[in-house]
Amino acid sequence: MISNKDVMIYLLILETFLFTYDCKTSFSNVSFLGGVILAEQEKNKIEVKIYGSTYKLVGPESIGHLRLVASIVDDKMREIKAHNQSLDTTQLAVLTAVNTVHELLKLKEEVERLEEELKKLKG
DSSP states (O other), X not given: OOOHHHHHHHHXXXXXXXXXXXXXXXXXXXXXXXXXXXXXXXXXXEEEEETTXXXXXXXXXXXXXXXXXXXXXXXXXXXXXXXXXXXXXXXXXXXXXXXXHHHHHHHHHHHHHHHHHHXXXXX
C-alpha cells in the first residue's frame, strides 16, 4: 500500500513542475501539501482511493475533475507497477510523477507547436 509520504513525494514533484513551468492549467493556483490539494478559491472536498489508500482532495475544481485526477494517478501507478513488480511504493510514486511530467511536457510542446502553426496560418 502506498504511504502518505509517497503521495507527498509525487505531489511535491508535480507542484515543483507546475511552479517551474507556470502551466496554463487550472492547477496554476493550487498547491499540494501533505497529500491534500489546497487552493485559494472556494474549495470542493472529496475522499478518493489512490493505489489502495484513501486521501482527501480539496480544490477549486469540480468533484468530477478531482475524481478524474485521482483515477488517472491510480491507473498510472497500477500500469507502472504491472511492468515493474520490484518497485517499492516510493519508487513507484516517483516513477509515476516522472512519467506524468514527461507526458505533460510533451503535451505542452505540442500545444506550442500548434500555436505557432496557427500563427503562421493567420499570416
